[in-house]
Amino acid sequence: MSATSRPLFKSAPDGAPAPQYYNPATDAYEPLQGSSGASNVRPMGADAKGKATISLSNIAVGLGTVPTGATQAYITTESADIRFWVDGSTPTTSQGHLVLAGEQIILDSAGQLSNFKAITVSGTATLQVTYS
Template structure:
């Protein structure tokens, strides 16, 4: 399991507002224009390095594929097998936390989860998260789970009175 919020790599569209409360060197990848922007501490600038984003994703799908960031040349590529399941869940104050849906993830071993609308805490050790216990993921953060066990044991709860939405993409 890894939390990629720390790496400060954001995916979005050219019409999305880029965040400004991020670390210097953060990347924003516009999936529709295939441009990569770097944050210099005060503003975003277009990365002058060559970038490759493949167009092989199925049209009209809810899947993202695997996104690889090559830090050596600041390149971006969408590669590998595609996610084959997707779900959106509301993370509220349910005691014990909200789990991912077995009927959706099945036997998939990878999950790519985005957090929107509020901060959450989550656990994958079988324990229940609370508003003060568990791994904190801020609004806009990304969670990557890389084992079926982590997916099965994932439980999340909101940290405030505002519920969050998580978008989950699953692959083998």
């Protein structure tokens, strides 16, 4: 079955859909387990090796100094939409993978960490980065 043919999960007293996601393993919509409608984020993998806060604007930048031994990064975007590439190319306001404010990026190799470059679509954004 596909997500478009499954009924939405409803738990609100008025019958409105609750915050949810489609789980293809169970072929059903399931409620988010976080608070205030946000998803419950549980970073997995190795222990954290460092963190950074990066300010973005209309000039593409990379991650800067990556902690020694780090091979992964969990990145959340704040304040504005961004675009990025992980092949060393320079993104523009109209080219690159689009990430909306509030969404996450997971980089899972040393090459991606060193080649990551991002830029805002407009305005300024903040990236919160945890390395492992």
